[in-house]
Amino acid sequence: MPTNGLPTIIPPYLKKGDKVAITCPAKKLPIPMTDAAQLLTSWGLEVVLGDTVNASYHQFAGDDAFRTADLQRFIDDDSIKAIICARGGYGTIRMVDLVNFGGLTDKPKWLIGFSDITLLHAHIISNYGIACIHGQMPLNIPDASKYSLETLRMALFGEELRYTLPANTCNRQGKANGILVGGNLSLMVAISGSASDVDYTGKILFLEDVGEYLYAVDRMLRCLKRAGKLEHLAGFIIGGFTDLKDNDIPFGQTLPEIVMDIVKDYHYPVCFDFPAGHISNNCSLILGQSVYLDVQENQTIINY
Template structure:
C-alpha cells in the first residue's frame, strides 16, 4: 500500500509540475513609479517623435528610459543587428525595467531575435509592447508561455484614439479589458474560450517553420495587415489554409486590413472578401473589423492570455479572462 501511495504521489507531483510549466505566465502589472524602456528593434527613429509617448507614460505616473538604439542610423535600421539585440537584451535583463515599448515597426526585428538570450527573462518576465513587426517578439515570447501586449507603438501615440491609449493603460495596469464591437455581415456566430495568438499576417507568414512560429492548435488567431497587394493577402491566407492552421484554431479575429493595393488588372475582391471566402468553410466563430492593427483605433490585446470570443447577430464581444 505504501508503495502504491508513493507512486501516486510521485505521479501527482509530475502532473502538477508539467501543468505549471505549460501555464501561461502573465508579467507583473505596472504600478505608478515603475519604469518603462523605449527602444527600437527595427527601423530607425530619433528622439523628437518619441516625446508624445514619453509624455503619455509620465501622465500615467511612470518613469521612462530610452535605449541606445534611439538615434542610431544604419540605412533603414536603428543600428546594426547586434546593436538592436544588445539594447533589447540589456533592457529585458534589467530588473528596474518593468516593460519594454517598441518605438517603431517597419522591418528588422527578425534579424536580431536569435541574438537575444531569454534565460533571465523567462524567470522574470516583463511586458513587451508593440505591433506590426513586433509580431516576431510576440510569437517568439508566447512560445515561452509568456504573455505579451499587442498595442500602439510610441510613434503611434499622436494619431491614436483616446480609446486605444486608454486600452493600453488598462492592460498595463491590470484593469478589466473587454471589447464590444458592431456586427459585420461576414461574421460567423459562436462562442469560444481559448488562448489568443497572432499579429501581423505578413510577419506570421514570414516566420512559418521557424522557432518563432506560434502554436496555432486550439488557439484564437488574430490577424491584421497593411499596404499589401490583394493577391498577397490571398496567397498568405491560402498558405495558412493548406497547411491546416485554420482547421486547428478555435476562432479567428480579423483586425484592420488597411491601405491595400491592387494590380492594373484588379484582383476582384477586397481583403475582407478574400479572408471571408477562404475561412467560410470552418465552423468556428469569426469576427471581422476588430479595432486593432494599422489603424488609429488600435486597441490593446494581451497575446497569450485566455480570452472569450462571442460572436452573435448583434455584435462581437472579446473578454480577457
C-alpha cells in the first residue's frame, strides 16, 4: 500500500507513438533539450517541450506561476502520457502547492526526475498513490551512462527492472518487501511534516544526496530518526552520496558508519552503493511501487 493507504496506481506504460512532455519546475536550463529530444524520439516517442525549457527568471525557469502553469498544462493534457522534469536544482517547493494534481487521479501518467523532483514524487505518491520514476533527467543525458538511460526506457515501457549488486562489507543482510519511497535526503527532510510527507512505516527507503558535509548528513538522518521515520522501515537502500565534504576538524565517521550507527538498534536489511543519484550511472527506480530487497553475503538483489 502506498503512503496514503490507497491501492498503488501504476500509470500506463508507454508505447511507440505516445507523447511525452519536458518541463522545468525548478532551476533554469543552461543548454537546449536537443539530446533529450533525440533520445526520446529514438525510442519512438513524440516530444513536446514546455515553455519553461527556454524561460529564465533569476535562477528559475520562469517565476513560480509560470512554472506552475507549464506543469499544470501537461497534467491536464490527456494526450501527454509522461512528464519528464528537465532538471532539479531548487524551486519545486515554491510551486508544488499551486498545482492541481487532481487530473492524475483519472488519467495517471508517469512523472520522471530526481534531486529536487523528490518533492513532486513524494507529494504524488503520498496524496494520490501514483507511482513515479526516479531516474535520469534531460539535463544529465549528455553525461549519462548508456545503461542508466536504458533502465529509464525499460521503466517507461514496462520492461522488468532487476538489479544485482556486488557485495558490500558495510551492508546488513536480510530480505524485505515493501513500497519504495524516498529520493534526495535533503528534500525528504525538507518536506517532513508537510502535505508532501510520506508514511515510512513498512516501506523500503531509498536515499541519495550530493555536496553535503558529513555532519549535515548525520544531522538530517538523525532528524528522520527522531521523527520516528527510520524505526519501522522494512529495508534501507543507500544510493550515491557524491562529493561529500568534511570540516577542517574531521567529523570522524564515514557515510556507512554514520548510517549504521543511526540504524544500529533496528534489524532491517541495509544496502549501500545502489547506482542512483547524482552520478552518471543513475539507474531508474520506480517509487511508490512494491520492491523486493535481498541483501546477501555475496550480492544484493533488487527487483519489482
